[in-house]
């Protein structure tokens with residue numbers, strides 16, 4: 136049985152601004168979308184879930200792993216893809232980028248590189264073995280980040296606006312890859328059409344859940360509210 140993601144009474148303040156106060160949430164579904172306006176706390180929430188941001192109080196467990204206290208366990212349990220691959224990629228060489236997380240999980244350097252090469256081959260990118268990350272296109276760098284996360288085989292993968300800077304074919308290709316993943320997936324997006332057909336949608340507003348339910352329950356209300364706001368902002 137899956138324990139899923141268990142967020143208990145989180146309070147988070149960033150640079151003096153309160154983002155969450157006594158916030159609790161349980162996530163078990165396989166496909167979860169998070170929508171909400173700029174500054175609602177969507178990125179902060181998935182950073183909390185992956186253990187990259189520490190709350191002032193409260194606890195986050197993913198599949199029973201305390202992601203703040205058990206960093207090695209967290210790497211095996213939850214992977215995060217940043218919106219901008221350039222904020223994620225550390226190494227000049229593609230193979231090193233994929234091997235790094237595997238070494239963090241305890242593989243030797245040689246084992247990690249061999250596994251990285253097999254991951255590239257599995258995704259039909261064996262020819263990237265000797266490529267430099269910065270010489271890839273934006274969409275290709277995003278795919279590299281996805282492969283680096285998938286290589287670690289986490290049970291949950293969190294995506295922070297994965298489509299924001301991709302052209303249409305690359306966006307569709309990444310969307311198809313995400314759909315085919317066997318892992319549990321959480322996607323933060325400003326585009327409701329990307330999360331139609333998901334199991335659960337959360338609408339986050341100023342650090343609180345404004346709506347929580349199926350896409351049919353939440354997305355029409357979200358779209359209508361955003362359209363109302365747009366009308367009130369129009370000059």
Ligand SMILES: Nc1ncnc2c1ncn2[C@@H]1O[C@H](COP(=O)(O)OP(=O)(O)OP(=O)(O)O)[C@@H](O)[C@H]1O
Pocket residue numbers: 149150152154171172173174175176177178179180
């Ligand atoms: N690195 C940071 N340092 C300090 N404060 C931050 C940082 N990132 C976000 N915040 C603050 O946390 C709050 C929530 O931001 P967050 O990025 O989580 O929202 P979001 O819903 O993902 O917004 P967007 O849709 O614009 O990406 C905002 O008030 C923001 O100013």
